[in-house]
Amino acid sequence: MPRYALKVEYHGAPFSGWQRQSEHPSVQGAIEAALGRLERRAHTIAAAGRTDAGVHATVQVAHCDMDKDWDPFRLSEALNFHLKPEPVAITACARVADDFHARFSATWRQYLFRLVMRRAPLTHDKGLAWQVPHPLDVAAMQAGADRLIGRHDFTTFRSSICQASSPLRTLDRLDVEAVTGLSGPEIRFHVKARAFLHNQVRSFVGTLERVGAGAWTPDDVTAALEARSRAACGPVCPPHGLYLAGVGYDPDPFDHN
Missing domain, CATH: 3.30.70.580 (Pseudouridine synthase I, catalytic domain, N-terminal subdomain)
Incomplete structure (x- = not known):
């Protein structure tokens, strides 16, 4: 076949x-x-x-x-x-x-998460981005994100119903980018790894939003990671801002198509 x-x-x-x-x-x-x-x-x-x-x-x-x-x-x-x-x-x-x-x-997977900072309700991006009504400190969020790069036990950032046999994962990329989007100031999170745990990206983003809002520090992100406890995680953000944005293969089957 x-x-x-x-x-x-x-x-x-x-x-x-x-x-x-x-x-x-x-x-x-x-x-x-x-x-x-x-x-x-x-x-x-x-x-x-x-x-x-x-x-x-x-x-x-x-x-x-x-x-x-x-x-x-x-x-x-x-x-x-x-x-x-x-x-x-x-x-x-x-x-x-x-x-x-x-x-x-597959050798890697990449996700994009979109967050829009504005108070007025979203119209064009409704259901396509997470809306946050307050400004966020992108540099602080990146500093927090940097604490998560590498191979770690990500128990804190996995769903309690995650079926993966191990919480160990290697995070290759977690970049926090400020852009001017269709609906206004937007933050985009670019996350890449070979494989992910259930709710891992949404747990990252919800936690980093707290850093950007000033409620957490980058050191708090490290403490949460090291706690290896779901209770130490920040809020889990909603699903509608998340996109599966890439899958890698060697060779890429679509290279010549």
Whole structure:
């Protein structure tokens, strides 16, 4: 069965998350239903990461196995036709080796979190960014973020229902960037690692917001990390500002497509 890698973009608001659920809409379920319209059988796809309810993606990667030898462009076009009107798009498709796996072949994942600082309600960015009504000190937030770089026990910053076998992870990047966004002053968090724990990025951002507001210091971030206790974590920010923004492979299956 020919295997294809799919680069997927989606707006997470209507979905209960990536993972298929019997009673709730999911991104996986939407794509598998579209595949079923192309080849009438049950389809099961795998993804690089299982995003939670309300989380978006600019670059998610999944793979599927087909009966027919599809031209990758025609497969992506056919899927996009059958995905309408769901806010899901296949932005690239590539034929890959039979041993390619969207999750297990990935060498890194990158997330973006968007935070908008303004008092007036969001209109254009409603549901796409976390709104905070007060100004934040970006330099202090970066100083706090720097305390989290490297390999650590991230028990403090993982959900109590996280199913990972170990809290040890290596954080490669956590950059805090101030930009002028569509809705006003915006802070963007760029986070990169080989793999993440459940709610890890949202726990980072919620904690760093407290640093930016002056309620915490960078030393408090270090103390929270070293506590290895969920109770030491700052507030967990809402999901709608979070985007899966990149997945790395070697070689990249989409390089020549």
